[in-house]
Amino acid sequence: MDDSAFPIAILGAGPVGQALALMLARVMDDPSRIALIQGAPPARAAETASPPPTGPGATAGAEARVLALNHGSLVLLETLGARPPGAAPIHTIHVSQRGRLGHAVIRHTDFQVPQLGAVAPYPAVREALARAVGQSGITVLHAHGSRVAARDHEGVVVRAADGRETRCAVAVVSDGAATGQLRREYGQDAVLTAVRAARPRPGWAYERFTREGPLALLPHPAGDDCYAVVWCCAPAHAAELAKLDAAAFSRAVSSAFGDRLGPLTCIADRHVSSLFMSMRRTQVDGRVVAIGNAAQTLHPVAGQGLNLGLRDAASLAQSLAPWLRDPTGDPGVTLRAFAGARRGDRWLTTALTDLLPRVFTTGLAPVEHACGLALLALDLAAPLRAPLARHLLQGWRA
Ligand SMILES: Cc1cc2nc3c(=O)[nH]c(=O)nc-3n(C[C@H](O)[C@H](O)[C@H](O)COP(=O)(O)OP(=O)(O)OC[C@H]3O[C@@H](n4cnc5c(N)ncnc54)[C@H](O)[C@@H]3O)c2cc1C
Incomplete structure (x- = not known):
């Protein structure tokens, strides 16, 4: 890894990508070495300091979703200083x-x-995390249409639609794209x-x-x-x-x-x-890791998708912490251990939310x-x- 590359780049600043960035910032001496890649510039940057909209109908389109956060997720968000107000x-x-x-x-x-x-409404969760990210020193890059463009045994290149490249040792895909083999x-x-x-x-x-x-x-x-x-x-x-x-x-x-x-x-x-349900068989492919909806998109029954994604993020942050102290080494063993540790939770949660809406x-x-x-x-x-x-x-x- 050369000096201009980031040890870790997170592609997608939804709730799961932002939560991971905040957890990593707590274990890294220099949080600016974390690249968090946002799909588009924040449309309402000036409003992020104001309370999020909470009234019914205050949001539009996919943003109209509300999220049931379980007890574990609330504790996690609280720890990160990102509990959505008024939930x-x-x-x-x-x-x-x-x-x-x-x-x-x-x-x-x-x-x-x-x-x-x-x-809490989806935008309230995302904005609470964005406020915490804004105060964390994490490097936020605005690069529309980013994707993993190249990879080898030394690192990964993430390329935006305009051709700009971000090099990193490990790329975490948290763009919510449902590209799993199982559907x-x-x-x-x-x-x-x-x-x-x-x-x-x-x-x-x-x-x-x-x-x-x-x-x-x-x-x-x-x-x-x-x-x-x-x-x-x-x-x-x-x-x-x-x-x-x-x-x-x-x-x-x-x-x-x-x-x-x-x-x-x-x-x-x-x-x-x-x-629909979409699931990747495994979350790790070389130095590229998928978490949250990018790894598994679930039926909303029992409100499990984000809760599961936040557990992905917490587990990945914990697994990567020792490697991040010296990110010049090979992260392969660490990433494979992460994938193994997550297997039971993601398959059981996916199976439950897949069965429930069909059996009735x-x-x-x-x-x-x-x-x-x-x-x-x-x-x-x-x-x-x-x-x-x-x-x-x-x-x-x-
Ligand atoms: C109707 C409905 C109700 C739900 N209710 C619940 C619930 O009650 N509880 C619960 O836990 N879950 C619920 N979910 C699931 C939950 O919304 C998702 O699991 C959660 O939003 C996943 O978060 P994420 O960060 O992985 O992905 P997303 O929320 O999809 O965020 C991905 C981010 O990446 C960005 N992005 C996309 N492409 C790129 C790119 N190329 N470059 C850079 N950035 C990019 C996107 O703009 C977005 O900001 C529900 C889902 C639905 C459909």
Whole structure:
């Protein structure tokens, strides 16, 4: 590695890439030796010091997504000085199946944690991290359309669309691009919006499985009576739901969700996001490492994608710390050990989020009945519930 090269370049400054950069900055004497490559200049640089938008409808397009951060992710973001302000706490999760008996309730008191998690808009998570990155001394490069262009046994060249090159010893791809060898189309799109509930239960999150896919209502930071909606259903149905006027959509979502929170009133724009799973067989290819959505893009059921990506970042930072003290050596052993350490968590989380949205949609009465019984069993038997909930809260531990 020559002196002008960075020991490490992170390609993609989404939540996972930024979190990794911040974790590495804590173990490196000189954080300016970390290159964090952003796809485009920040559109609202002047606004990054102001509070992020939290009202329903304040964001647009893919930015309309809200993220349920589990307890482990909240602790990590807090440590990095990047906990999103105003995130709505989740104390209880209610899981049910439309048209069938049986439900499961998971409470924060079962796990002796102050809350199971919290919900924040995607831009609020990204901006909280960006503020911390801005104060960290990390080198942020604005290089649109960057990609790994060349690699050999000494390092990697990342090239931007305008031809500018960044040389590094290790390149981490965190651009969110779903280029995995394993892929599944779910035949489901997600309708994203927000509703106000007539009989809210602050701190309760709901996952309700319907024959077309899961319908989630998550506490929304905009208010105690506001819920973010992630309604996964057949693409044609999603397109119809997106076109309805607000009153008709309110009736449709109230009917699909049931009466637990009273009538629901739609209070935000609707956005449709197509759903699929994409997974790379391995995260490491020579000196190039993929983390976050670039390594595995998941169905949003149970809100696991970012939580898993942050665990990728934490594990990679921990693995690389000793090598970064002398980055002239070969990082091969370190990177292979990282890939091995991550295998169980990423395959188990991917398998869970791949199975859940499909098993409830078979339309077969015996399967639906079995799912209902499984939910009932989970509710009644804490020893059954605990491992599943613990995995969703903290990830897989070897
Ligand atoms: C509907 C929906 C709901 C979800 N809900 C949850 C949830 O509740 N909880 C949860 O944990 N997860 C959830 N997820 C998943 C979560 O959004 C992702 O897992 C998470 O955003 C992944 O972060 P990332 O940083 O890996 O990728 P991204 O968020 O995709 O960020 C990648 C970044 O890289 C940049 N980039 C792209 N190409 C380039 C390039 N060539 N050069 C430089 N930069 C580039 C992009 O502009 C972007 O800033 C949800 C997903 C969906 C679709």
